[in-house]
Amino acid sequence: LIVRTELDAVTKNAISGEDQYVTVKALNEFDHKAQGSGGALDWRTKLVSARGAVVATEMKNNSCKLARWTVQSIIANADVMKLGFVSRANPKSNDRHVILGVIGWKPRDFAAQMNLSLSNGWGIVRTIVDMCMSQPEGKYVLVKDPNKQILRLYNVPSSSFEEEAEEEAEIAEEEEEE
Template identity: 40%
Template sequence: MVGEITMICMDNSKWMTEEITWFVNQIRAIELYCERKLKAHPDNLVGIFRMGELDLGFQLYPTKNFQLVKCVLKRFIPSSTRQNLDLLLSLELCTECWFDHKHLDKRIVVFAGGPCKFPSKQLKASVKVLKEGEDTSVVIDVVDFFPVLDDSKADSLKKLVKHMNEQNIFGVDWRKLDTQRGAVLATELKNNANKIAKWTAQAILASADMMKLGYVTRVHPRDHFNHVILAVVGYKAQGVCWPD
């Protein structure tokens, strides 16, 4: 089992001072989460990031030292300036601490108290930044704990979780296997041309008329070993059309 680096994005906005119990409860929840996370695996790391739009930055770089985590949280106070959360920029900046820990899985836990909303284009751009590179196993958890009058906050957070944890923006939407199998095959011919060419050649050399391709996906985005079969489709070995 691989260790995990977890960045906790906490709310340090003015909204937390309007009802101090919300801020205190947030601190307690983060402390408990960090304690459990560090005990779960010897290689686990936790860090803390401030999300207030006027005070973005690392409160604590990833560490294994729980006593240091407690000390930092004990001294932490919310901002005295009324400000919203700059959630997307916070998520992008969190990745700066990952370059020295490429062997670990990545997780971001967002404690969203104050208002936060963002346009869809900005969301897609930020998700692309988070998922670019060889390691795209970034998982986001959201804790929405402060009441906001409008629904824009909840909708924005739901879209964020959906794009990060469900949508594979660099691969194929596997739901198309039911309705557009030709499009899925065309994408795989483009992305895995060498492998499919090898399999096709082997089928022809073996005088096999049919070749079957199996489509699989991970059971969980961070699980590199366990997969589930989505579909098995048969093709004529000499009938596979290659893109130019």
């Protein structure tokens, strides 16, 4: 199995002076007053005073995203995973943002905090592969249900997505000609 990974930065360890590999990710603040906010906290007031509560809430509301980032960091052999907390400068404007804070963890420590098991992750990969291999040859779409912890595999017509692929190829050809 070959896995392509990525690192975002290299920093010097403050104590040993050795290079440390870093992955950098950002969470966007959700309007904590909006319906369906999942109990999100106001980051502007709580990030400093109740950092643990903010992180715990994000682990609950963004568990899939944080698990993916953590596993990517572990597989990339990153020494540190930095997580930025980003908010809109003005809630009604989507073009200006501010970084409210950055928190760093060792990826394996963060995985333990999330109760994330790498061996369980590889078991999930194996289950998905087995599920796909048990299907007849064809074209399928794997979809995660947004409201449940379930994956669904849909059989789609073999001509699905071909128009989109052709359009993308035409656009790429036009860009090459320019």
